[in-house]
Amino acid sequence: MKDSSPARIAGHRCSARRSIVLRYHKAGRTGLGAADLASASLREGARIFPFMEHRGVPIYILDETTFTATHTFEDSLAAVSLAHCRSLGYKKILFSSGGNLGTALAAYARKSRLRAWSFNPLDNMPVLDRGIFSQPGICLVGVAETQKTREMMLALRERVRRSLGYDPLVPKLEWRFAAFGHRALFIQEFMKAEKLAFAAIGQTISAGFGLLAIFRVLRELGAPMPAFLGVQQAANAYMYERWSGKRAPRDTRLLIPTLFDRDPDRTFGTYREIARTVQESAGAITTVSEAEFRRYISAKVLRALAKKGLKITMRHGEPLAKSGLTALAGAMKAIESDILRPGPVLVCMTDGAQPLGKPARPQAVIRAGRDIKCLAERFLADA
Helix, strand or coil, rough: CCCCHHHCCCCCCCCCCCHHHHHHHHHHCCCCCHHHHHHHHEECHHHEEEEECCCCCCEEEEEECCEEECCCCHHHHHHHHHHHHHCCCCEEEEEEEEHHHHHHHHHHHHHHCEEEEEEEEHHHHHHHHHHHHCCCEEEEEEECCCCHHHHHHHHHHHHHHHHCCCECCCCCHHHHHHHHHHHHHHHEEEEEHCCCCCCCCEECCCCCHHHHHHHHHHHCCCCCCCCEEEECCCCCCHHHHHHHCCCCCCCCCCCCCCCCCHHHHHHHHHHHHHHHHHCCCCCCEEEHHHHHHHHHHHHHHHHHHHHHCCCCCCCEEEEEEEEHHHHHHHHHHHHCCCCCCCCCEEEEECCCCCCCCCCCCCCCCEEECCCHHHHHHHHHHHH
């Protein structure tokens, strides 16, 4: 980074509530110009507010749901990804997701007039918004066997990229870290303005790109290093189990079905950096079970969030999206367990307040590898 001061690089014509991608574009993390980013941007806003005290420890919320276009922090990555795609001259893109990233990429592709093919587990269709995935140019592919979602998408990629003349798979690894790094600049600017230092930053993790990017940039800034607090759902806790050497208590179901990958390190190779960052920051990885989620995320907590303007969307009597709330529950558990050093904790609320839409319907379903050949023909003919 050429200039380490977030206040100096901030584009004051654009507020953080409008877009942290545009506000901090002068940092040069994306390699893209302001015009490129603005042409792809919808809304990638964020805010930080003091929320509550738990056992005497102040908890702050990084709200990346109420001021974003598709109501998740993935909008920052989608904006950066589509800006790159436009500058590279792409016409079609291909990606896999549990839900949030696929939704964001589909919405931003539509805005940028690119055709997008989104592979998602068939079981996750009820949590996807039909209003986004029914738009022209967006093809939603449901994969019958959840754990093969990325594998099937990669098989299609191998069949089509030579004919396309470029690799349609997005987002690139470097785009992930560049996009999510803007969050650290916002956090650092907030801490300087408020004259405080967070003792820990917590987020629900699978591969952990979002939290790792924050810590990479804070390290570059030479800022005091908060503790890295990774939170995982107990039903799928690869990072916790490998780091702790303990088996997480198994729940009957996933709290967060969009975080389904049983081995995200094999998929993305992030475990070593997570473990190193946890050690360097005196942090921890913890889990949240269904019972713990219900205990910590009470009606009182949901009402308190609503009073702060973060009204959690409910379906069938429970929160529709639980990733952000799971991070909050994990922070409360960590405070009670005395595994964090004293001081205020920042919880990344990465989702939770999206509108309740109708379930999406896939335009194609992959039940076996042999289905890929026909889908590849359809992909190449799509114009």
